Amino acid sequence: MAEEFLHLEHDGKLLLVNSEGEGPQIPVKGRTLAAGGGEDMIRLPTIDEVAALGIEWSEKGRAVLRIGESTATVIKGHPEIVWPEDWAWKDHVISDSWTHPLARESVYRSLHRLVAKVVVIDDDDRILMAKVKRGHFTGCWSLPGGYLDHDEHPRIGAAREALEELGINIEINESNTSIVEQNIFTDEGISFVSFTYHVSVESEGLDFSLKEDEIEAVGWFSRSEAIANAVSWFDITAIEKLS
Secondary structure, X not given: OOEEEEEEEEOOEEOOEOOOOOOOXXXXXXXXXXXXXXXXXXXXXXXXXXXXXXXXXXXXXXXXXXXXXXXXXXXXXXXXXXOOOOOEEHHHOOOOOOEOHHHHHHXXXXXXXXXXXXXXXXXXXXXXXXXXXXXXXXXXXXXXXXXXXXXXXXXXXXXXXXXXXXXXXXXXXXXXXXXXXXXXXOOOOOEEEXXXXXXXXXXXXXXXXXXXXXXXXXXXXXXXXXXXXXXXXXXXXXXXXXO
């Protein structure tokens, strides 16, 4: 049975302990293993260690983390406390090599993956979809869209993806109907957040220029056909709500 550890996070702060289960411990940015490390690493606490610290908490979810040949279950929990002033800032965990890889990986997994997509509908109420050559849905039909750049507004990202993938210029602004959805799809616990926009176009004369290494074909589908062909939960949800 995989070991279980607790990821207790509150207002950007994380509970860490030392090898003896004593905490809270604070990472030191830029610290390397050459200065100590090994048995002195700070890490996520176990359930018993949190109980010994007198902290009550409620479970929010679980993730299975595989690091090298080791597998551990990380329980995401909300601590029933006020501001944890003496806990570690979550953002400081990554840069301290004394912090156990499981804790660093858990912080990395806690960051949302942001996606922007678009439901393009023509004057015949048909929905535009693309058959993709690579990525999560290789060989399947998908709405135009993809991962957001770090400093990018979702409206900009959705329009950029449509241009990059299909070679079409679409305008998305605050007047476009949109939805925001969140979901976790595997036991790894990675959370995806999708911003999807409704855009109306005139299909006649629309000229496509497909990104050759990514898009195999484009097609127009009725609402029912689009839902039947879509494999992404985000796509199906967006088509149902925006068309």
